[in-house]
Amino acid sequence: MEQLLNKIEAYKNEASSTVATDTKTVEEFRIKWLGTKGIVKEIMGEMKNVAPEKKKEAGQLLNEFKQFVEARYAELKDANSTTEHQTSNIDLSLPGDELPIGSRHPVTLMRNRIVSIFQRLGFAVAEGPEIEDDWHNFGALNLPEHHPARDMQDTFYIQQNPDWVLRTHTSSVQIREMEKGNLPIRMLMPGRVYRNETVSARSHCFFHQVEGLYIDENVSFADLKQTLYFFVKEMYGKDVKVRFRPSYFPFTEPSAEMDVSCFICGGDGCNICKKTGWVEILGCGMVHPNVLSNCGIDPNKYTGFAFGMGIERPAMMKYGINDIRLLSENDVRFLKQFTSAI
Numbered sequence: 001m002e003q004l005l006n007k008i009e010a011y012k013n014e015a016s017s018t019v020a021t022d023t024k025t026v027e028e029f030r031i032k033w034l035g036t037k038g039i040v041k042e043i044m045g046e047m048k049n050v051a052p053e054k055k056k057e058a059g060q061l062l063n064e065f066k067q068f069v070e071a072r073y074a075e076l077k078d079a080n081s082t083t084e085h086q087t088s089n090i091d092l093s094l095p096g097d098e099l100p101i102g103s104r105h106p107v108t109l110m111r112n113r114i115v116s117i118f119q120r121l122g123f124a125v126a127e128g129p130e131i132e133d134d135w136h137n138f139g140a141l142n143l144p145e146h147h148p149a150r151d152m153q154d155t156f157y158i159q160q161n162p163d164w165v166l167r168t169h170t171s172s173v174q175i176r177e178m179e180k181g182n183l184p185i186r187m188l189m190p191g192r193v194y195r196n197e198t199v200s201a202r203s204h205c206f207f208h209q210v211e212g213l214y215i216d217e218n219v220s221f222a223d224l225k226q227t228l229y230f231f232v233k234e235m236y237g238k239d240v241k242v243r244f245r246p247s248y249f250p251f252t253e254p255s256a257e258m259d260v261s262c263f264i265c266g267g268d269g270c271n272i273c274k275k276t277g278w279v280e281i282l283g284c285g286m287v288h289p290n291v292l293s294n295c296g297i298d299p300n301k302y303t304g305f306a307f308g309m310g311i312e313r314p315a316m317m318k319y320g321i322n323d324i325r326l327l328s329e330n331d332v333r334f335l336k337q338f339t340s341a342i
């Protein structure tokens, strides 16, 4: 036993004084001390020569020795990994490679702006599918089959299923929200819509809209106007004038279109407002009682208003974009111009 103690002591001293100056000598240390034919293994083998009553004590000593060597190995390994960095040829003070940062798309920027204004009035955001069934895109919105107003929007039909269309407006999401039956509803529903139109600088076969819906007891046209006034002032400034023109949409009664005084020429007349001094920005109205009933809402108890606006046109006006096709070509030279836009 004493012999073993002395041996361990001597090995400890040796291990402590062994130095390693690079990864190669660290590895040599590991093999010599901790390898399968290493010193630790060898000395463990001496257990069999220890008298039975001393086995417990010897076991503890040997374990302690093993831990000692392992700690020394970790120490040498650590020390050498730092030296390696310090002595290598890498200049850590050099600046890194700059990664190009993307930018938000102008349509997203405008969408976020619109959404954030209505969020301040307590509107929540909802989305719906771009492939819709006939009921949500037309039927429930008071546009039964063969209704002439279906021709107001040129529809893409899905070949495999005549009941499916690419939604022509985000009004379909109104239906989905009302069907859930959680009243009152104060929702904003942005999304992409599709229409079978010839692509030109002014129009595209897909674009984006934001739909708004407010359903509660005693909601009136005055609420609609106040909400939209607030939106316009926040969006275009205090001095912008607003006008409502009577219009027709099957899903609202009465219906209106809202114009704002041209924010480019201030109402004097320019190319943007086609010399009228006004720019049309949205359609709106009081939700038709048939639409409420179609969604299981009692029109005698609840009323509401809805509105829908395009996103591309206001975005193009704000950022001075003169061709709608630029918005879907994904040319980074175009897109990166909006890096700092808000």
Ligand code: DAH
Residues within 6 Å of the ligand: 168, 169, 170, 171, 211, 212, 249, 251, 252, 282, 283, 284, 285, 305, 306, 307, 308, 309
């Ligand atoms: N869905 C209409 C369109 O795409 C826009 C619209 C008009 C939406 C009146 C509405 C509304 O919610 O009340 O042209």
